[in-house]
Amino acid sequence: MGAVRQDVATLGAGWNKTLLNYALAMRALDELPISNRNSWKFLGAMHGFDEELWRGEELIGTGPVPADLTNGTYGDQCQHGSWYFLPWHRGYLATFEAIVAAKVKELTGDDWALPYWNYLDASNPEARKVPAAFIADKLPNGDPNPLKTYPRRPGLSALQPGRRDAFSLAAAEETDFTVDGGIGYGGGITGDFIQFGNWTGDIENNPHNTVHRLVGGYMTDPRLAGLDPLFWLHHCNIDRMWEAWMRAPGKKMTRDSRWRDGPADRLFLMPQLGGADPGITFGGSDTLTGGRFHPTYDDLTKGTGVVPGAVAVARVGMGPSHQQTVEPIGANAGAVSVGSKPESSLVTLEPQATTAGVAAMGATTPGAKVSRFYLALEAVRGQAPAPQIDVYVNLPEGADPDAHPELHAGNLTMFGLNVASRPHGRHAGNGLGYTLDITELAQRLKQAGDFDPSKLRVTLVPGEHVSDQQPITVDKISVLKRTGTVS
Amino acid sequence: MPRAATLRSFAHPPWRALFVAAGCGLVLSACGMATATVPLLCRSSAISELTAANAADAVALAIALNPPGPLMAGWALMLLAMMPPLLAAPLMHVWRSSLPQRRQGSLALFLIGYCAVWMAAGPPLIVVAVALHMLGGGSLWVTFSLVIMALVWSACPWQRAMLNRGHRQMRISLFGWAAAGDCVRYGVVHAIWCVASCWPWMLAAVAVQDWHLAAMMAVGAIMLGERLAPPEPPRWRWPALLRAIDPRSARAPLQGLLRHG
Incomplete structure (x- = not known):
């Protein structure tokens, strides 16, 4: 785990040594049976596994599935929609990196570290391009390219987000x-x-989920995503x-013991190098500085949105996390289903709480009460693995959404919605939940005299993978007020 | 790590308040109200003599000799002692989904719906427990058999399906009568799945004649363990109690042996 992870764009064009070694190791690991805890498919199935789907995709034969x-224990562990998203994937990356590095060492004698795909690096005009080695048909020696084994969006050569896609460092x-x-x-x-909790964090929605959808193919489905070798560079x-x-x-990292210890009802478990028992169990604390899974990167500035060591807070602090409060101040009247056409819903607001929140929105005086507003989409359900919707506030009825970017509240890619919606899945079919910060939008509306403290009109515009055949339903649209003290 | 982490998580809201509520139920059950608890139904010598001749008459006599008021009060205390920790997740959902000024009322409405269902489930469970004891002549084998039945129930896919359903959260409206109605409805629906998944264990707790409080605590802990286990596709599995005693049983191939069971 001591190797330094580097930007793949800095490693050289085409088949540089790091990516060639990655391809050779992947080919070798993908030839191992899935019963081997270090095999490519076993590692992929640790993220998500569905026996019927995997048999249908001919990823496994007709033989028995490993009990693991x-x-x-090992299978189907990925964590999304909760504060375990980042630490679980960090442990997963470190385990994968160690296994691939060992295979590279065995095959070539070289050291190896997992590179990252810095697709939001503003200093690199080609940052969004898929590294050429992942789309080449052949290895340098003419063999089929293992890095292209698993399906992606047809013709993919670069991430091509739409104008409204959540693809930024926001x-x-x-x-x-x-x-809370x-x-x-x-x-x-x-x-x-x-696996898919109630509330998706900001970094998970944007850019994580968006990149999964933009790459397409197996990357859109959490039950298959871990098989794509690009997955690992994205998560890195x-x-x-x-x-x-x-x-x-x-920035205020949590110190909550529940996060540091990991979940109470099932262990996070990774295989040892070689796959012997016992596996490696861990919690959030193992992924922080000094922990066994803590990584080292060559750069933490380009394409991250922050500058380590510099004050990079673009908005006022709201005090200690545990002293901030979040309360609902508005909600719509019933569930909303979105198919091929936009759907609008009226959100009734509690005027007194809203007015007080509006008054405190722009507070900057230390010690003063400060508020932010969020639009919450609760218990979102659907059958597509990564459907996309745009959310607008106070969009006039019948208006063209594209003509009103100033009313755009946000864009959501609901990665894993199919899994979170299964009634007997790990999440009991409770679906996914999202919050969109609409503070600046509310301020704009207020300045334009278009903010009514008693109601908002929310419009959901279907995007990719949403249709009448595969609609999404939103149980409740609510407005949350977050209150803290300017710090 | 999971067991220690579980215990540490109990230090966070709302667990402490819920365990305090359960403790109050236990204390009250142990005090005067305990005389109305279910096992004492079968202790009358007249009933015992009548049981041998006519079980149906004996059940009727047992009910007649135990007025429903104290009996249901005892049942309510039993629920208070056993159920609060099971309600952590739905109570938090109701709390977070309600306007701050309505939160207490929302919790109360949820609990009204929840308790109404469990109170309705009490009489049938009590009658069955009494009948089984009379038919079994008060033998320990009756209790033993009920525990075995509860363990089998905990292993079967139907119970898992009902536990999964109980984890489903419902929409809680924010304003007016819709909010009140949603809270009551959520309480009722949650209780229905709670009864459906827990009834064999509650029956076993009702039927225990001696060490009744200890049985209540043990059954409460078992039901809490089952409720805390993550949802999963319904299939045959080792009961939560056995998995807690020996975690290796979680990996044993029960599901393979009983896949088509």
Whole structure:
């Protein structure tokens, strides 16, 4: 774990040594049977596994599935929609890196570290391009390219986000890892092993989820995503963003024992190098500085949205996370279903609480009460693995959404919605939850005289993977008020 | 780590308040109200003599000799002693989904719905427990058999399906009568799945004649363990109690042996 992880764009064009070694190791690991805990497919199935789907995709034969993947130990562990998203994936990356590095050593004698795909590096005009080695048909020696084995969006050569896609470094502006009530950089609080929890953190929605959808193919489905070798470079970059965020002054990482210990009802478990028992169990504290899974990166500045060591807080601090409050101040009247057409819903607001919140929105005086507003989409359910919607506030009826970017509240890619919606899945079919910060939008509306403290009109515009055949339902749209003290 | 982490998580809200509530229920059960608890139904010598001749008459006599008021009060205390820790997740959902000024009322409405269902479930469970004891002549084998039945129930896929359903959260409206109605409805629906998943264990707790308080605590802990286990696809599995005693049983191939069971 001592190797330094580098930007893949700095390692040389085409088949540089790091990516060639990655391909050779992947080919060797993918030839191992899935019963081998260090095999490529076993590692992929640790993220998500569905026997029927994997047999349908001919990823496994007709033989028995290893018990490790179905008995609540190694298989199907990925954590999304909660504050375990970042630490679990950090442990997962470190385990994968150690196994691949050992295979590279065995095959070539070289040292190896997992590179990251720095797709939001503004200083690199080609940052969004998929590294050429992942889309080449052949290895330098003419053999088929293992890095291209698993399907992606047809013709993919670069990430091509739409105008409204959540593909930015906006998550870095958040100051708190988590605030009770579903708001924060890292995701909502839980003490349980929940693969898809109630509240998605800012970094998970943007850019993590968006990149999964933009790459397409297996990357859109958490049950298959871990098989794509690009997955690991993507998550390595997300992990680097987290490391940069933690090191920036003004950012408040959680110290909650439930996070540090890991879930109470099931262990996070990774295989040893070689796969022998016992596996490696860990909690959040193992992923922080000094922990066994803590990584080292060559750079924490480019494409992270923060500058370590510099005050990079773009908004006022709101005091200690545990002293902030989050309360609902508005909600719509019933569930909303979105198919191929936009759907609007009226959100009734509690005028007194809203007016008080509006008055405190722009507070900057230390010690003064300060508020932020969030639009919450609760218990979102659907059958597609990564559907996308845009959310607008006070969009006039019948208006073209594209003509009103000033009313755009946010864009959501609901990675894993299919898994979170299964009635007998790990999440009991409770679906996913999202919060969108609409403070600046509310301020704009207020300045334009278009903010009514008694109601908001919310419009959900379907995007990719949402249709009448695969609609999404939102149980409740509410407005949350987060209150703290200017610090 | 999970057991220690579980215990540490109990230090966070709302667990402490819920364990305090359960403790109050236990203390009250141990005091005067305990005389109305269910096991004493079968202790009358007249009932015992009548049981041998006509079990149906004996059940009727037992009910007649035990007025429903104290009996249901005893049942309510039993619920108070055993159920609060099971309600952590739904209570937090109701709390967070309600306007701050309505939160206490929302919790009360949820609990009204929840308790109404459990109070309705009490009489049938009591009658069955009494009948089984009379048919079994008060033998310990009756209790033993009920525990075995509860363990089998905890292993079966139907119980898992009902536990999964109980984890489902419902929409809670924010304003007016809709908010009140949603809280009551959520309490009722949650209780229905709670009864459906727990009834064999509650029946076993009701049927225990001696060490009744200890049985209540043990059954309460078992039900809490089952409730804290993460949802999973329904299939045959080792009961939570056995998994807690020996975690290796979680990996044993029960599901393979009983896959088609």
